[in-house]
Amino acid sequence: MRVWPWIVGGGALAYAWARHRPEAGGRVPAFAGPLPGRWVWPVPRWNGRAPVISDGFDSPRPGLPRHGGVDLMFARQPADAFKAGTPNASKQFVMPDGLAALAASGGVIWSAMKTPHGYAVVVDHAPRKVTTFYTHLEKLLVPEVTPGKKGVTVSVGQPLGIIGASPLDAEHLKHLHFEIWLGGPNDRIDPAPLMRAWETVADPKALVARNASLVYRPVGSPGEAYPDWVRALKGKAGVYVIRDADSREIVYVGSSSTQLYATLTRHFQTWRRWKGFWRGQYGEGHDPGLTYDRDSVEVAVRLTSPSKSLDEEMRLIARLKPRDNVIGQVDAAEEPIPF
Ligand SMILES: [Zn+2]
Structure with a gap:
């Protein structure tokens, strides 16, 4: 060289x-x-x-x-x-x-x-x-x-x-x-x-491993194909964490027991939100229709077994206190989560 x-x-x-x-x-x-x-x-x-x-x-x-x-x-x-x-x-x-x-x-x-x-x-x-x-x-x-x-x-x-x-x-x-x-x-x-002051980021193309540590990566810009590691979430179970790329504030934690790709990517489909596509399909306080600009967020994903995804979501909500989640933010000792 x-x-x-x-x-x-x-x-x-x-x-x-x-x-x-x-x-x-x-x-x-x-x-x-x-x-x-x-x-x-x-x-x-x-x-x-x-x-x-x-x-x-x-x-x-x-x-x-x-x-x-x-x-x-x-x-x-x-x-x-x-x-x-x-x-x-x-x-x-x-x-x-x-x-x-x-x-x-x-x-x-x-x-x-x-x-x-x-x-x-x-x-x-x-x-x-x-x-x-x-x-x-x-x-x-x-x-x-x-x-x-x-x-x-x-x-x-x-x-x-x-x-x-x-x-x-x-x-x-x-x-x-x-x-x-x-x-x-x-x-x-x-x-x-x-x-020396810069962070290192995960390989944007590397796939997510079971129980991987939370590694935040960009998900590209509107209109682009999703990175391979996002597309590889099709049909998988697990949790995802969305954070603001600039402030690093955790904005949302979600999960899916069967459709991790679809559940995650609909957060970036602003037109669906606009059409009220998801309205009435989910329980109150568990609105998956919150949308974010792909450009301005990063996502970390952890794969789980289908039966563990919701437990892991609740655990991460309690730990990370995301800005936009409603359920899971209460003190569990006073008001148990209803599932
Ligand atoms: Zn050189």
């Missing part, structure tokens, strides 16, 4: 971006941070394991410019089967196939295109004067955009592409190269000190 740095991909794109937004250019003094808004590591957890920086900012590269960003992989563990020297591993680090790179914060795609280093994405986080750059992707998960044409809006944690290796890298080692730009090509900053 040290063979070819950003100069062909990131350097050229950063330069084009700086010309596109000259007001944001110029040299930026030492940056103290933190960046405004919500930020997550652009590589999700993998099997519960948090990513690490496998090669840091400004690391020297013989005969080439210094490293303009950080490389992200996973620290090797003894049980890892990946052989060093394959696309999935070096001696110290590993990267599985098929893992998505995520938008580190919400923004607009400024470019998403093929470069000599693999597919690369630039996300403009305007009005914040900060831009992020992701490269060595083997596939895009957002529409292709040439620099300057207005791309789609992405939310924090949204998958941008599948992490691959740079075609110019002799080692052909899969990793995500990630940069933060405050202005133009001279204004790359070291992401590492900022990333």
Whole structure:
């Protein structure tokens, strides 16, 4: 991964971006941070394991410019089967196939295109004067955009592409190269000190395991297909917890003993609410018709056996005290829940 740095991909794109937004250019003094808004590591957890920086900012590269960003992989563990020297591993680090790179914060795609280093994405986080750059992707998960044409809006944690290796890298080692730009090509900053304060999120594509811990993930934007892990809830039993993505306030806890996918996703179907689709079909205080903007919430799911889903829902309501649930909020000692 040290063979070819950003100069062909990131350097050229950063330069084009700086010309596109000259007001944001110029040299930026030492940056103290933190960046405004919500930020997550652009590589999700993998099997519960948090990513690490496998090669840091400004690391020297013989005969080439210094490293303009950080490389992200996973620290090797003894049980890892990946052989060093394959696309999935070096001696110290590993990267599985098929893992998505995520938008580190919400923004607009400024470019998403093929470069000599693999597919690369630039996300403009305007009005914040900060831009992020992701490269060595083997596939895009957002529409292709040439620099300057207005791309789609992405939310924090949204998958941008599948992490691959740079075609110019002799080692052909899969990793995500990630940069933060405050202005133009001279204004790359070291992401590492900022990333220490960022959270890591679950792989948006990973399926939910029985009795999984509560891991909150975005569910995409209105009109998009739901992520695989949501679609995999079809016909399953379990509980779901909806929280506000910005404030992290828990807004709703629900469950289903047979139809977890349908029960969860109807919270994002505002038209059904508007038509009164669910009116009269459920007992008072157990209104499943509460709707939320997909863009602004995150969801955690725990699978259960069909007979345990309601118990687990009541337990989580008592523990998490969601804003919008009515039943289950009373002190059970004074007023027992009627089931
Ligand atoms: Zn790199």
